[in-house]
Amino acid sequence: QKEVEQNSGPLSVPEGAIASLNCTYSDRGSQSFFWYRQYSGKSPELIMFIYSNGDKEDGRFTAQLNKASQYVSLLIRDSQPSDSATYLCAVNAGGANSKLTFGKGITLSVRP
């Protein structure tokens, strides 16, 4: 069974700090990886996706992928209280039409 595991939370960081969110996956054939943010009572919104090993930066967000170790992480620099949400890691093991497998999510709290 394909699994996506995320650190048990919640994670609390002070405002301005770097938040590091980690995710591991079991299917070595996974091809694409996604990070979604979900505010309480709302639906998920896409933050970033990554396919290749290494880092991908978008503003304050950096996704890191290491296929050999089967993990993907999300770094949030200069964390803001508005970043407080649940972050979901998702993995696509197949082609573009395959379903995504989601982790359980980790709740991030940024303290002012």
Add this chain to the structure above:
Amino acid sequence: GAVVSQHPSWVICKSGTSVKIECRSLDFQATTMFWYRQFPKQSLMLMATSNEGSKATYEQGVEKDKFLINHASLTLSTLTVTSAHPEDSSFYICSARVAGWNTGELFFGEGSRLTVL
């Protein structure tokens, strides 16, 4: 990004009635849509994959006769919860992929919160 609209955003119904939820891709065509359910403080649970013009594929444990899915066009999929019961109360979220994109990301609707009395 691509916009997915879901309606209604919340609904309250009596036990035993049926509820229909619509999911529309507003600015793109979606050959595949996915329906999720989320209980409080839990992660997304995939219920079914909806393919335009064909029968939906249901996940194990999801009753296809209770959760009817219709994907009649490239921009509309509907989920009907038949004979709803209080245990069906949940947050139902649809998502879609842009046809022709090979990047694989899903765009989510706003979600529909169902409360069955």
